[in-house]
Structure formats: C-alpha cells, structure tokens
Amino acid sequence: xxxxxxxYIGMIFGLLCMPACLRAAGDSTAATRPNGEPxxxxxxGSSAPAPSRQGFIVRLGHAYLDDWTSSxxxxxxxxxxxxxGTPAPLNSPPFPSADWPIGGTVVIGAPDYxxxxxxxxxxxxxSRVKVYGWFDIGGNASTSNKGKYANAPAAxxxxxxxxxLDQAALYIERLPDTVQKDHFDWGFRLTNLYGLDYRYTxxxxxxxxxxxxxxxxxxxxxxxxxxxxxxxxPHVAQGMDVRVGRYISLPDIEAQLAPxxxxxxxxxxxxxxxxTQHGVNATVKLNGHWxxxxxxxxxxxxxxxxxxxxxxxxxxxxxxxxxxxxxLYLCANSLNSAKYSYNNVSAYYLxxxxxxxxxxxxxxxGWYQYERDVPNLNYVGGYxxxxxxxxxxxxxxxxxxxxAEHCYAPDWAVVNYLEHEFDNHxxxxxxxxxxxxxxKGQRTGTATKxxxxxxxxxxxxxxxxxxRPELRLDHSYDRPAFDAPYLxxxxxxxxxxxxxxxxxxx
Numbered sequence: 003x004x005x006x007x008x009x010y011i012g013m014i015f016g017l018l019c020m021p022a023c024l025r026a027a028g029d030s031t032a033a034t035r036p037n038g039e040p041x042x043x044x045x046x047g048s049s050a051p052a053p054s055r056q057g058f059i060v061r062l063g064h065a066y067l068d069d070w071t072s073s074x075x076x077x078x079x080x081x082x083x084x085x086x087g088t089p090a091p092l093n094s095p096p097f098p099s100a101d102w103p104i105g106g107t108v109v110i111g112a113p114d115y116x117x118x119x120x121x122x123x124x125x126x127x128x129s130r131v132k133v134y135g136w137f138d139i140g141g142n143a144s145t146s147n148k149g150k151y152a153n154a155p156a157a158x159x160x161x162x163x164x165x166x167l168d169q170a171a172l173y174i175e176r177l178p179d180t181v182q183k184d185h186f187d188w189g190f191r192l193t194n195l196y197g198l199d200y201r202y203t204x205x206x207x208x209x210x211x212x213x214x215x216x217x218x219x220x221x222x223x224x225x226x227x228x229x230x231x232x233x234x235x236p237h238v239a240q241g242m243d244v245r246v247g248r249y250i251s252l253p254d255i256e257a258q259l260a261p262x263x264x265x266x267x268x269x270x271x272x273x274x275x276x277x278t279q280h281g282v283n284a285t286v287k288l289n290g291h292w293x294x295x296x297x298x299x300x301x302x303x304x305x306x307x308x309x310x311x312x313x314x315x316x317x318x319x320x321x322x323x324x325x326x327x328x329x330l331y332l333c334a335n336s337l338n339s340a341k342y343s344y345n346n347v348s349a350y351y352l353x354x355x356x357x358x359x360x361x362x363x364x365x366x367x368g369w370y371q372y373e374r375d376v377p378n379l380n381y382v383g384g385y386x387x388x389x390x391x392x393x394x395x396x397x398x399x400x401x402x403x404x405x406a407e408h409c410y411a412p413d414w415a416v417v418n419y420l421e422h423e424f425d426n427h428x429x430x431x432x433x434x435x436x437x438x439x440x441x442k443g444q445r446t447g448t449a450t451k452x453x454x455x456x457x458x459x460x461x462x463x464x465x466x467x468x469x470r471p472e473l474r475l476d477h478s479y480d481r482p483a484f485d486a487p488y489l490x491x492x493x494x495x496x497x498x499x500x501x502x503x504x505x506x507x508x
Contacts, residue, residue, distance in 0.1 A: 058123055065122035069464035083113035086181045087240075087290055088326030091357045095462045096423050096430040098262045102329040102355040104320055105252035106295060107285035108189070108232060110180045110241040119466060120508045135172040138197070138260040140503030141165035146485035148493060151218065155446040155483065156454075156476055157273040158199050159266065159501045162485075167222065168503060169197045169260050178234035180241055189232040193259070200225040203258050205248070205278055206344045206396065207305030214396045217489070227258060227278065240287040249283065251276040251302065252295065252318055253333040253351035255365045255419060264419060264432045265458045266470045266503040271415040271436055274445035275371060276302035276335055276349055283316065293320040295333075302336060303345040310344035310394070327357035340374045342391045342408070347371045365419040372412035376444055378402040400442035401449040411444035432458040432472070448492060450480035471502035 056064075090100035090112070101109045117127040118134035144162035146152040153162045171193065178189040195203060200223035204213045208226065213219035230247025256263050256272040281299025288294060295318040300311035318333035331353040340348035349371035357363045377388045379399040386393070388407045393399055402409030417436035423429070434456040443449030458472030476484065476497045484497040 062119060062123035065119035066464075066466060068122075069119065069466045083115065084181050085113055086111035086183075087287075088322065091326045091329075091355075092363065093423060093427045095465050095468075096427055096460050097421065098264065102322075102331070103255060103257070103353075104285075104293065104331065105250050105254070105257075106245055106283035106297065106316075106318075107243045108177060108180055108234075110234075110243060110285065110287040110293070113179075113181050114177045118508065131174070131176045133172070133174050134508060135194075136169065136261060136505050136507045137167075138169040138171075138503055138505045139165065140168045140266055140501065142499045142501035144497065144499045144501075146494060146497050148485045148487040149490070150488065152485045152487070153497065153499065154486070155270060155273060155448075156474070156497065156499065157202060157268045159499060160201070161198070161221075162499075167197045168199050169195055171195050171259060178232050178243065180234050180236075180243065183236040183241065185236065187234040187236075189234070191228050191230055191232075193226065193228040194224070195227045195259075196224045197222055199258070199260075202273070203227045203277055205280070205303040205305055206310055207308035208248075210396075238286060240289060242284060242286045245283045245285075245297075246281075248278055248280045251279050251335055252283070252316060253331065253335050253349075253353060253367075253369075255353060255367050255417070260503070260505050261468070261507070264421060264430070264460070265434060265456060265472055266501055267456070267472060267474055267499070269417045269434060269436050270438045270446070270452055270454055270476070271367065271369070271417045274413070274438075274440070275369065276345070276347060278303060279314070279316075280304075280306050280311075281314075291322055293322075294318070295320075301338065301343070301346050304343070308344075310346070312338050312341075312343060312346050314338045324357075329353075329355040331355075336371075340372055342373050342375045342377065342394075342397070344394055344397045347373055361424065362420075362422050364421065366416070368414070368416040370412065370414045371445075372410060373400075373444060374410055375408040376400040376402075376411040376442070378404070378406055378409055379443075380404045381407055383407070398444050398447060400444040402442060409442060411442035413438065413440045413442075413445050415439065428462045430460045432456070432460065434458075446483065448478060448481060448483040450478045450483050452479070452483065453477050466507040468505040468507075469502065470505075472500075474499045474501065 092100050094100040101112055120134055121127045121132050142159040144153050146162045151160045153160045173193050175191040176189045178187040203225045204210050212223035230245050230249050233244040235242045250257055256268055279299035281297055283297030285295045297316050299314050300306035301314040304310040315337035316335050320331045322329045333351045335349045351369040353367040355365050377393045377399040379385055379401050382404045400409055400411040415438040420433040422431040436454045438452040440446045454476045456472055456474040461469045478495045482492040482495050484492055485494040486492040
C-alpha cells in the first residue's frame, strides 16, 4: 500500500527528471513562435536572455509572470492555432473547456490550445509530449458534523468543516493532431491522482484495496485515473479517433478532474453514476453536424482482469447546429444485463448544450439508470444471508420489499447549469439546480428524492490559478439523507455548505 510520502516523492522526482526526459525525446518544432517570430526577439527587436542560459526556476517564474501579466519578457502573444470545423462556442478560461464536453475521445478538428508553465520552463512548450498538473486544496463549512464523511452523498467536499488536499495530479500526454487530414497520428495519456478524491475514481482491481480493505477506506489515496492510447485515422469520414485503455466514461457535463468542472462540488447526479471504464471506444466525425461513438468495455469501475468485469457496450451520437452554438448528445453508456455486480449500472443519458449569447450559456442533462437483482437491505432473513448474487463489498444494496432477497433498483435525475462569464474572461457565475430520485436507495444509500441548488463563482489569475467559492443547499424529501455518524443512519433532511477550492496549475 502506498504511503502519502511515497506519492509526493514520486511526483516530485517525475517533475525534476522531465527536462532531461523531454530533451532526450526530441519531438520538438523549430525555435519560432506560432506567428513566425523568433523566440528570442521582443517587439522592439532587442534580444531577451536565451532560455538555455537561464536556470529552470527562473524560467518557471517567468512562465507564471507571463501568465499573470501581459508579458514579463516582451514577447508578442502567440497566434491562435488552426481549427477545423465550427468555431469553439466558449472561452476557456473562465470555463473548463472551449468545446462542449464529449467523452472517450479528443475533440476531432480542435487543436491543442493549452500551454503550461512547467513545459514553458522545460522547452518553451515546443514538444508534443507534455507534462503538467495541479494541486487542488478545498474546504467547507457545513451544517452537518456527526461523522467523518457526514456531508455525503454530496461530493467531493465530503468531510464536513475541514480543509483537505482534494487532488494532486500529474499528467503525461501527447495529443493526436486531428486538425490535419493528411496522415495517421497518435496520442496517449497517463493521469496520476493523489488525494481525497481518489475515493470517487477508484476502479475495483486497480489499487482498490486502499478504499475497500476496511470500512471507510483510507482518507487519501492514489489512483491512475486514465491510461490510454488515442489512434487517429483522418480518412474515415471527417476523422476517427480510437481510444484504447482506461478512460473517463463518455457522457456528463462534469468530470473527475478538478479543472474540468464549473464548480468545486459535484452534482448528486454526477456523484452516483459511472466514472471510468477499461475498453475500446471509436469516435467518428461524420460531418459538421454529426459525431457518432461505439465501443466495448469491462463495465463501470471494474478492471477487465477482475471477476466483476462484464462485457459492456456503449453507443452515443452528438448533433451540433447553429454554427456550434447548440449541441444534443444522446448516449447509452452501459449496455449489458445490468445484473448486480460492482457498480454494474445500465445507464442512458441525454445532454443539451445551448449558447445563449456571447456571455451566457446553459447545460442540461437527464438520465435513467438501474441495476437488476440487487440484494435487499430490508430482507427479513438478514442481508448477510442473501446469495446468488451475494452482497459485494463497496457495492450498495437496495431497500426493497422485505420478503424479497433481490429487487430492481432504478434511479433518474436531471440537472441544469446556467453560466455567465465576466471580467474579460477572468470570472464566471455558476448556477446549478438538480433533482434526483433514488427510488430504491441503491445509489446514494437512502431511498428518497433529492433537490440541490448551488450558486458559485470562478475567479482566475491568468490561466494558472483558479478560486471557486460556492454556496450549496441540499434537501431530501422522503427521509433523512445527510449528517450520518460513523456506522449510523443519516439524521438530517437539509444540508447547507459554504465551500471553495484553489487550483494551482503547473
């Protein structure tokens, strides 16, 4: 089992070795900016100090100064990279992405917009292999206080009235060039995550003993959230990406990694659905309007080498119109028998993205999901006596008719985000409203209906520091669902949290 100290040492060692590793890799372009200007010339024609003559720490400091101010070295801003297809609907920052979310693929036709301070210090962001990440520290003040994880089922700020290391993340990746249509290209990603949030990304069979070996799991843990290859075939329709490995499940407005979300906390809807899958997914851009996806995996949160893996299909279609301003994404993310296993949900999603004007947009998602033959927590013969299928550690039972050993456990939900950007792309207002009906309590642990309402803000310093304060109100309608003591039942129907986090990107 990995210690916290070992994880930190490993991440620091990886950062220190990267300059040499990337120099050895080559894979760089000529020493000019995208607009053709020499890298060492400023606008007045005077020479800036050659980066190779500056120390790594000095170069890293200049990278942050350049991000936080107009420029600390006099260089002209880089030109926007080329793009194929409709224009990007959003500005990023302040929003997590310039494009509407689509999982299991890169956005075909979109360039790599990102530069990173660490890569600027290593090689001026010239290599296609990139190393970057962030530290995300969050805290909350909550009306719940009876147990260590008393804010649940709210997430990820699950520990009430505390400050936590939510995520320390290190990415190593190469993105395929999907703007061009001339030649095959490839990419990969390895994502390392350490912190409190590993509790939500863990897949059984992948270091899952950290979470499942005892009652509530380790507070902090490590999870390799993503490890996959992207294979880009430009001559299939308008481009096809084939992703092989462990990837984030396809649908959802939200995602596990902190910078990919409008808000610090997650919706209840997102908290209880599928997070990651091991498999193969093909995404084909048919034309300027239609993109289709199909794939197979071992199911949700189950590594294919475990006994809990189930052969699972997925099929999705995305339709874009209004010059990229509107998008409808229909996705059957888990197609199998849905027979009770480790998070073996069958799930169907519909997401609508709409750009209202230059500063306002809205995202709405609804889904229906279920498991079959779920062990009954109310069984008169005793939960521990149930067999075929028997209860599984880490996989919730359901609240059914007491005379039945098992039952069908469905749930449905809808969530809406209303987003507004201001302060010249440096801030946003985030409003979230949702309704969830966990009919048999199999997803949240309580059979009840929920509503959740949130108002939050994102404030950016350049593109490298994000502060996300929020005020959130949760309510359960049929019975208490919040503020549960250790091994006890929830005691409250209403919970309010004032929370926020700081993301420091490198």
